[in-house]
Amino acid sequence: MTPSLTPAPPARATMWSPLAYHVFRAVWIASLASNVGTWMQNVAGVWLVTTLTTSALLVALMQTATSLPAFLLSLPGGALADLADRRKLLLGTQGFMAVVATLLGALTLGGQVSAFGVLGFTFLLGMGSALNGPVWQTVTTELVPRPVLPFAITLNGVSNNIARAIGPALGGVVIAYYSPGWVFMLNGVSFLGTFAVIYFWKRDAEESQGPAEHFLGALRAGMRYVHYAPPIHAVLVRVFAFGFGASAMWALLSVVIARKLHLSAGHYGSMLSWLGAGAVAGAFLMGRAGERISLNQRVLLGGLTFVGTNLSLAFIENTAVLGPIMFVSGTAWLMAMTSFSTTVQLNVPKWVQARVVSIYMLLFQAGMSLGSLAWGELADYFSPQVALCAAAGWMAASALLAFPYPLKAADNLDLDPAEPWLDPPVADGPADPDDGPVVVMITYRIDPADWAAFQPVANRLSRLRLRDGALRAGVFADLADPARITEFFTVATWGEHLRQHHRFTRDDQAVEEQVRQYHRDPEPPRVAHFLAFPTAINVPVEVAAPYPNVELTH
Template sequence: MSSSPVAAFAPLRHPAFRALWIANLASNTGLWIQNTGAGWLMTSLDPSPVMVSLVQAAAMLPVFLFALPGGALADILDRRAILIAAQIWIAAAGLLLAVLAALGLLGAWGLLALTFAIGTGTAVIFPAWAAATPELVPQDDLVQAVALNGVGFNLARALGPALGGFVMAAAGPTAAFALNAVGFLALLWALVAWRRPVERRSQLPPERLPSAVRAGLRFATAVPAMRAAILRACALFFFASAVWALMPLVIREVLGLGPAAFGAMLGVAGFGAVAAGTVLPMIRDRLSQGRLVFFASLLAYAAMALLAVSRHWAPAALAVLIFGAAWLAAGSTLGAAAQMTAPAWVRARALGVYHLAFFGALAAGSLLWGWVGTRVGVPAALLICAGSGAIAAVAVRPWRLVNFAQDLAQRVKARRGEKAATLLPKAEDPASVLKELLHDDSGRVLEVVRYQVDPDDVDGFLAAMKHVREVRLRAGAAGWRLYRDLARPDCFTELWAVDSWTEYLRHTVRLDEVDRAALALVVEMHRGGQGPEASRHLNVEP
């Protein structure tokens, strides 16, 4: 695909993605209209600062509570069904909100409860929708599809509050809440119309929610590329949140402008995000993912510093425009890195962890920089944040955003060339007297593989075992270790464990062609009379 402005919209040529993207834009715009209407309505129901601030808390808190379990459900059940169920939940809550507002029966705590209910549905949708994106576009269009999702989110963020304010002024909160419900109904219709390819049913029992959540956390913390995406996202959004948190005060206190200017500034940020999404394919041809995130982060902090010293709307608008572009470029690249790192079996729950970190960094950063702004003033807070954010961007740069599967495939191809496939170690079948113990509650299963390596190949073997470790962890291993025999330095023992016999079987079927090729590399380095010896052990409580 040629890198041009047209390439930026290439994912929209796929009908399913196009329909869902447009519907998602309508849904997100309605959500921002609802949030604006809820915040304004609370100033009438209970104008205390605590209650007004609780509206945003009620919208954000569900992400911390339900993003990971929602992602786990989207992995172990049908993602389309999860998305449809969440949309029905949100539409029902939105319609109830509109009806109660129209009848004059909506109180302050009822508003918070229904806002929390809507936030719960969106918390489930975030990881499920992100995990479904690779099913809607081919691999070549995935990064730009993620960028277009970011463009849509920023467009909704720019348009929603402005439309919400207009609707509230013209027709009141009932109309704002009704528009939100209509937006989610539009997305519900698009999801119902989506014909997701039928997956091959596994013969293994479905994962249980607690173990699925643990597997998602384990994957996100154990796989280096996923850790890097999460860490760099936290570093970016913790500091970048200062602009969104302090923007109203910049407009009102520093520039001396009103709410119309605030809406316009949000629109400028959205336009910057759209512009960045258009040129992003050309930038990606010249910069790796890691360098793109690094330079976009520095650009965002430079824009933040410009906003801090601006005393006129023109340079402030330029700063916000640049910030919106940098925010989209860095954020969409990090999101794509997280999506491409996680294999299909764990993608939604791993992205749930990513979104939890994303929103956690935004919330924590907003609180901190808001507090700093009250202590030293808004311009000084933005300058401090810009400087410390740039330092953080340099500090986290060594964490590489590498697509493990692509990197491993290249390494395997370079080492193996055209060699025939190698048989992997295979342990003996379980003894018949123990087979009744092998089930979903069997307890931990340990596999032991013993290798004998030529002394000249030890360095290469250790390098290859780093990839084996990541293969095991990516497929769901609960732990992995490699030991060297002190008496026989040419002998190594690999140990890896899973939580149950059923998890062991799942681990086996999760291995793809590249994973098996990586395992085959170390088998080819074995110099024993036969292949490496493998054995399986069941944890026994004395």
């Protein structure tokens, strides 16, 4: 298989458009089988711990054991996904999770596992998932074109939720008639399909994006990008708040079924199936209403729905009523999560995409982990009803975040590399990629009468420069010649500066062109590079074209 994007993007994409791309289709089918195994594993693991211990806290910690590895490893996993061959990384993570699930199944069938043992193996599976998550989400951008990407992301959510509808029911049947150990064994087998599809995927070789990044430098670049990207701030704040409050349902659902309603694993699986079915229905609902409901409105509606979900679990005891409520909750869950993921992936260029996704996943899993711990502790100290009511209050309060932190669409962004900036500067003398720091100075002629208009545009561009790698930046006026404005920025190494040329996008270039409109000279702005050598300091290398990644601040 090859990641060809033929056929051409349709004039009007629909929910089915991504399945026209054969590699995406194969990956989607394989991931569906793997997701079924994962949900069977989740049901079996939670139910096994519920039967092995009387502590609601230990049961709630199953969610923490799943989420905490993402908190610890998502960011390193994102850096690896941007630096390493994504195909090889996927093969490694899928193989690791297959081995862990199979080993847990063998120990369970042999009667050699305890509640803490299940938590430990769940943590190991969470580690594999944490390293797999960023690369798995970002690989979708290689399989479908940008106009189809929102629907591909939604279909990925549909895959997970079809599995949520099927997996818990299958897991409950296997538990009832056989043993949770066989569920774990089946989950191990389910990873083989995904492994095979990735193995036969002939991924196109990527063009060099400048000197290779070091691992720690890549981590810093990812965090720096997020720090200077306001659209991502809104996603991170909202997804943490949503995950913290919604985790109460996931953490305490089995406790409500087993301890409050005194029902079996089959009923627990049935409730999860209602959730999955609601999410699948929600995908098609969004396909019809997507243009009329913004991403921000979807998340707000999803959060308010979970207020009702938590209150229903606290007070309703009739499963005939709880089932439809879980159905609506599944729809709300899919609406919120696909809105978060779509916002992240459409607002971030490819070079840093996996790292930003990993930070997004880290905040989401942090919210889920801390929320599960908090609601579980509250349920043990008071009661599950009190914990669920508190979670409902949290979700109601967090709905107010929709106003200061709205999610913004990225329909008009052009995040392809800015072609004029792909040719890096050439030094007259020797310059190793690890040499540095580098100081870049750009001289403009700005009429003092234009300073008031120049300032906001310069500030906007300064954020882009810092976002793409500058450590410090500034703009200075010549006291002897006020129209002579010198802009400077400092980069850690020459290699990092060369990489800036590949990070500058067409959308960024439009901002830079606005700055250049204030340049009052027939010649282009004069650019000089100063590199700190061990034996020679401040050696300039000049280029005639305006420079891409430059910071403008006062």
